Amino acid sequence: MKVFISADIEGTAGITNWDEARKGNPDYAEFREYMTDELVAACEGAKAAGATEVVVKDAHSTARNLILSKLPTYVRIVRGWSGHPDAMMFGIDESFHAALYTGYHNKAGTDTNPLAHTLTGTVSRLLINGEVASEYTLNAHCAARYGVPSVFLSGDAGMCAEAKELLPDIATVATSEGFGPATSSLSPQAAVGAIRDGVEAALSRDLSKCLPKLAESFELVVEYTNPIEAYRGSWYPGIEHPAPRTLRFKANNFFDIQRAIRFVV
Numbered sequence: 232m233k234v235f236i237s238a239d240i241e242g243t244a245g246i247t248n249w250d251e252a253r254k255g256n257p258d259y260a261e262f263r264e265y266m267t268d269e270l271v272a273a274c275e276g277a278k279a280a281g282a283t284e285v286v287v288k289d290a291h292s293t294a295r296n297l298i299l300s301k302l303p304t305y306v307r308i309v310r311g312w313s314g315h316p317d318a319m320m321f322g323i324d325e326s327f328h329a330a331l332y333t334g335y336h337n338k339a340g341t342d343t344n345p346l347a348h349t350l351t352g353t354v355s356r357l358l359i360n361g362e363v364a365s366e367y368t369l370n371a372h373c374a375a376r377y378g379v380p381s382v383f384l385s386g387d388a389g390m391c392a393e394a395k396e397l398l399p400d401i402a403t404v405a406t407s408e409g410f411g412p413a414t415s416s417l418s419p420q421a422a423v424g425a426i427r428d429g430v431e432a433a434l435s436r437d438l439s440k441c442l443p444k445l446a447e448s449f450e451l452v453v454e455y456t457n458p459i460e461a462y463r464g465s466w467y468p469g470i471e472h473p474a475p476r477t478l479r480f481k482a483n484n485f486f487d488i489q490r491a492i493r494f495v496v
Contacts, residue, residue, distance in 0.1 A: 232434065233284045234277045234331060235323045235379065237370055240266045240291040241336035241346040242386025244406040244422035247414045249346060254293060265419045266291070267298040269333050269385060269406075272423040274303050276430025277331070286327075290319035291334070316489035319366060320373045329438055330374040331430060335386035335394075338365035343389020344409040350496050353460045355476070357496070358452040359488070367394055369492070371443055372485050380441035383433040385426050387414075400440040402433035449488045451480045453495060464495030 240252050243265045251262040274285050288309045289297045295310050302308060309322040317323065323330065339349040340356060340363075349357050349366060357364050359372070367390065371381040383402045384394045391403035404425045407416035417425065455461045458475040465472035470491065471479040480491045 232277075232280070232282045232328045233326055234282045234286070234329050234434070235320070235327045235374070236270065236273055236277075236285065236287045236331045236333060237290045237319050238266065238270045238287060238297060239319070239332070239334040239336065239366070239386075240296060241334065241344065241348075242390055242406060243269055243334045244419045245414070245416045246407070247345055247412070252292070252346060254296070263296050264298060265422075266296060266334050267301050268419060268423050269426050270297060271301055271303065272427040273331055273333050273383070273385070273430045274306050276427040277434055278303070278305065279427075279431045280434035282434065286322050288319060288322050314493070316486065316493045317373055318489070318493065320370050323374060323377055323379060325377045325379070327377070327379045329382045329434055329441075330371070330379050331382065331433075332367060332370065332384040332386070333426065335365075335367050335384055335390050337387055337389040337393060338363060338368075341389055342409060342411070344387040344407070345412050345414065347387075347389075347409070350492070353455055353457060354453060354496060355456045356452075356454040357492075358450075358454075360446055360450055365390065365393060368397060369489070371397060372445065373489060375443050375445055376485050378442070380438045381443070382436075382438055382441045383430050385422070385429070398441050398443055400436075402429050404429045445485060448481065448483050449485055451482070451488050451491055453478045453492075467491060467495050470495065
């Protein structure tokens with residue numbers, strides 16, 4: 232079994248402030264370690280379930296966060312940003328049997344995580360076919376393009392609830408819950424144990440139930456916090472600019488949606 236893992240940081244246990252997620256800040260080193268520990272736990276759970284190959288995409292900020300010396304020998308790591316539209320899922324293809332997500336956070340405008348956002352701070356809302364989307368929504372659709380089911384996610388409680396709205400059978404571990412600028416969280420050690428066990432159980436089930444059905448066509452709407460960003464993106468071929476802070480783009484396949492996002496967000 233071949234498993235792909237996309238690892239973010241804003242949904243790791245305990246994380247509460249942007250200083251803990253940004254390279255160069257004193258608090259970052261501690262939470263980089265928690266991010267790595269949760270990712271390693273997912274790898275260990277996958278191995279226990281029979282995975283023979285695990286590919287990890289470091290998917291936060293610089294994409295150079297995970298502590299490489301902690302990774303198991305059977306893991307292959309994808310670091311940095313290639314510029315490919317698969318972005319946080321770069322490296323996945325049809326050969327994988329399952330996709331997992333660690334450290335994921337809820338979308339912009341939600342109150343379940345003080346660090347909730349969608350891709351960048353310039354996006355107020357991003358909608359796919361009229362539904363407000365998170366990074367997980369985009370990435371689960373990306374995996375589905377390759378026929379890969381999304382079987383496990385760890386992150387804030389709101390993100391876990393949203394993940395189940397798209398895929399009721401996805402297994403989740405809620406690491407924290409947001410209350411305004413505060414959080415209530417599992418201890419890092421408890422999160423690691425829950426993720427390891429959760430991944431092993433998730434990969435031991437019928438994975439086919441975690442493959443979302445892709446629509447026949449797609450409409451992307453991006454609402455920005457600033458009209459300047461919308462104006463810049465309005466020059467993308469085929470995109471509409473219906474309001475000062477809004478862009479709209481239609482396509483018959485999800486890769487074209489991903490490509491548009493790559494250039495306008």
